[in-house]
Amino acid sequence: MTPLSRYTCEEAFRRLDDYLDHELSAEEMELVREHLEICAGCAREFNFERSVIQGVEEKLQQIDLPDTLQSRILKLLNDQRR
Amino acid sequence: MYAICDVSDEPMTEVVEGLTSTEHAAVTLSADEFQSMLVDVLPALYRYAFRLTRNRADAEDLVQDTALRAFRAMAQFEPGTNFKAWIFRILTRGFWANHRRGQRRPNTVDFDDTPDLYLYARSAEHGLQWRGEDPAHALIDRLGAERVAEAIGQLPEEYGVVCTLCFLEEFAYHEVADVLEVPVGTVRSRLHRGRKMLQKALWYLAQEAGIVNELSKREAKA
Numbered sequence: 001m002t003p004l005s006r007y008t009c010e011e012a013f014r015r016l017d018d019y020l021d022h023e024l025s026a027e028e029m030e031l032v033r034e035h036l037e038i039c040a041g042c043a044r045e046f047n048f049e050r051s052v053i054q055g056v057e058e059k060l061q062q063i064d065l066p067d068t069l070q071s072r073i074l075k076l077l078n079d080q081r082r
Numbered sequence: 083m084y085a086i087c088d089v090s091d092e093p094m095t096e097v098v099e100g101l102t103s104t105e106h107a108a109v110t111l112s113a114d115e116f117q118s119m120l121v122d123v124l125p126a127l128y129r130y131a132f133r134l135t136r137n138r139a140d141a142e143d144l145v146q147d148t149a150l151r152a153f154r155a156m157a158q159f160e161p162g163t164n165f166k167a168w169i170f171r172i173l174t175r176g177f178w179a180n181h182r183r184g185q186r187r188p189n190t191v192d193f194d195d196t197p198d199l200y201l202y203a204r205s206a207e208h209g210l211q212w213r214g215e216d217p218a219h220a221l222i223d224r225l226g227a228e229r230v231a232e233a234i235g236q237l238p239e240e241y242g243v244v245c246t247l248c249f250l251e252e253f254a255y256h257e258v259a260d261v262l263e264v265p266v267g268t269v270r271s272r273l274h275r276g277r278k279m280l281q282k283a284l285w286y287l288a289q290e291a292g293i294v295n296e297l298s299k300r301e302a303k304a
Contacts, residue, residue, distance in 0.1 A: 013198075017274050021248065023255055048202045048218050052281065053249065055222030059230040060250045063132055065125045069142055073124070073149045074117060080153060081113055 007035040009042050020050055110157045119165045120149060126166065126251050127173060133246045134177050136235055148173040167253070170261045174243070191236055191286050193279040201281040208294055209301045217297070224293045225284060233283035241276035248273055 005012075012035040018024045019032045036043045111119070127148065131141035152159075152169050159168055197203070201218065210217040222230065234242050234249075247258045255273070259266045288294050 017270070017277065021255070021273075023270075045199055045202055047216075048205075049199070051216050051218035052201055052222065052284075053277075055219055056230055056234075056280070056284075057249050057252070059222065059225070059227040060133065060234070060246070061129065062227045063129050065128045066138065066142060069128065069145065070121060070124055073120070073146055076146065076150060077113070077117060077120075077153050080150070 005035045005038055007031050009035070009039060012036070012039070012042050013045070016046060016049060019046070020053060111159055111161055113153075113156075115161070116153060116156045120152070120169070123166050123169060127169060129250055130170060130246065131173060131177070133231065133234065133250060134174075134243070135181070136231065144173060144177060148176055151176065164257065164260065166251075167257045167260045170247070170251075170253075171263065174261055191279075191283050193238070193282060196275075196278040196282045198278060200278055201285055204285050208298045210294075210297050211301055220297055221288055221293060222284065224296070225288055225291070229287045229291065230284070233280055233287055236283045237276055237279050241272050241279055244269055244272040245276040245280055 012019075012032050015024060015028060015032050019029065022029070024032065036046055124145070128141060128145050131144040131148075132138065135141045135144055148169065152172050155172070159165065201221070205217045205221070210220070225233075234245055236242075237245065243262065244258060247253045247261060248255075253261065255266050255269045258269045258273075262269070285294075
């Protein structure tokens with residue numbers, strides 16, 4: 001732990017997923033952020049993990065709704081209403 | 083193949099039982115409001131169905147089935163609550179109720195005891211550094227969408243579904259818990275473990291595709 005950080009590396013790392021997913025309280029987010037500002041090793045690991053998550057999200061989102069699916073579903077629902 | 087069931091004349095089944103978004107939905111949606119909300123979430127719903135079934139035709143059937151079930155159960159939804167989580171829950175139940183287990187790609191990766199920071203550590207071991215390009219980005223970009231989806235498909239189902247919901251739709255943990263009807267703590271632990279497994283699956287696929295070698299050689303020349 002560096003003297004200016006209130007979290008140790010271990011404490012920060014334990015919160016890695018929650019930090020990247022914005023699931024921590026504002027106070028905890030700030031404590032992790034504070035640690036990352038002064039700990040290059042942890043910052044490197046966190047950035048790598050963030051990059052993996054963003055890369056996977058980007059790839060998984062590359063899929064479009066088939067052209068006719070929406071109209072087929074709406075027709076089906078309209079038939080149900082009759 | 084996803085075994086779609088014909089719901090055209092079917093009464094409410096276990097798929098939509100107990101789906102009331104609050105104890106007593108005092109106000110209900112009109113059919114027009116339902117359709118408008120459905121159209122808004124349809125692209126996301128299809129992406130999720132596709133990731134679960136990994137097949138376009140089955141995904142279309144699953145979404146259509148879900149829309150019909152949700153339409154018939156819309157009196158159980160209270161306006162103002164989370165429609166997206168509600169309809170994702172119906173889709174998830176429908177998928178689990180109908181798909182035949184054991185059809186996932188045979189798992190070729192041993193996920194037991196996968197350490198934290200798996201991809202980071204293996205990248206460093208193979209000399210993939212931060213010279214200009216972010217190594218995680220370089221690796222995933224070269225893997226492409228299909229292999230990334232394949233990696234998620236290799237995870238044990240309970241982990242793959244949590245990862246899909248978090249990665250694909252950026253649901254908050256409590257929303258994933260709502261969709262899957264499990265405690266938030268279960269979501270947190272499955273996501274943590276699932277991410278480690280996913281990193282291992284990505285690494286093996288990258289090795290299999292020669293991407294690790296390609297990047298290592300490039301780094302060695304730099």
